[in-house]
Amino acid sequence: MSSCDGQTKTSAARVLTQEELDRLGSERTLVSDFKQMKLEKEAQKNWDLFYKRNTTNFFKDRHWTTREFEELKACREFESQKLVLLEAGCGVGNCIFPLLEDDLNIFVYACDFSPRAVEFVKQNPLYCPERCCAFQCDLTKDDLMENVPEGSVDVVTLIFVLSAVHPDKMKLVLENINKVLKPGGIVLFRDYGLHDHAMLRFKSGNKLGENFYVRQDGTRSYFFSKEFLAELFEETGFQSVANDYVLRETVNKKEGLCVPRVFLQSKFTKPGQSQSS
Structure with missing residues (x-):
């Protein structure tokens, strides 16, 4: 896949064509409760199998993060200040290793x-315990504070x-992330947006709920509207x-199509002492 155009930021959701609207509207049947429960129970296994199949080759290194999120540089008062980052859901490290290489502090x-x-x-040759601490965690139920001190993190990437x-x-x-983030700290968010091409491609029988789908490999994907996300964080x-x-x-070279991708890129802060007093 290569980009055939630059990217635009907008506050409005992508407008669908009539054909796309019809396609979304026709998908009313949801995956059965039994299968939904099974998917929830096997979520970890399904992601583990995903990494077994793809090892470290699926995602490209994300060298764009410092370009897109200048906070990674700007939220320090001086150059040599240490920045403490939590990457929640780090995958195989496509985001953290470029950052560790770029920034020694x-x-x-x-x-x-x-x-x-x-x-x-x-196992990555760039992994070094003095600069990085990796651990397994189910963010929905394992307390981050078992590995990360309370209120110690400057930036969380999601x-x-x-x-x-x-x-x-x-x-x-x-709520879990909030406990380890410093007052005044920031969460940098990027994820699938409403009406992304991937959302419109799901075949019948893959819908779990509103804007929520299951892929063939059993991993699931939600597509965010900015309103839903803002409410969640607030x-x-x-x-x-x-x-x-x-x-x-x-550009999808295989199909010779130019497809519309939609992501949601957002920043949320944990109110600092100074703001709330």
Whole structure:
């Protein structure tokens, strides 16, 4: 896949064609409760198998994070200040290793649902316990404070992670993150947006709920509207700093199509002492 155009930020959701509207409207049958419960129970196993199949080859290294999220540089008062980062849902480290290479004054906590993904992080030649602490964690139920001191993190990245969590449990993830984030700290979020091409491609029988689908491999994906996301964060004590759709066209070479991708890119802060006093 390559981009055939730049990306645009917009506050409005992508407008669907009539054909797309019809396709979404015709999908009314939801996956049975029994299968939904099985998917929830086997979520970790399914992600572990995903990493077993794809090892470290599926996602490209994300060298774009510092470009897109200037906070990673800007939220320090001086150059040599240590920045403590938590990557919630680190996968195999595509985001953290470019950051550790680029920036010597960063310490990263990195956790993932999949024990196999965490193993890949620890096996990376750039992994060094003085600068990085990787651990397995189910963000919906394992207390982050078992590995990360309370209120010690400057920046949390939540990149293509929350979409894999059942919507009923998303709030638990944010409450968990809130405990380890410093007052005044920031959450950098990027994930699938409403009406993304991937959402429109699901065949009949893959719908779990509103904007929530299951892929063939059993992993699940939610597609966020900015309103839903803002409400989720605000109800867990965060304040919105930025919350925009990112639209980009991507060429699917195999099908010779230019397809519309939609992501949601957002920043939320945990109110600091100074703001609340």
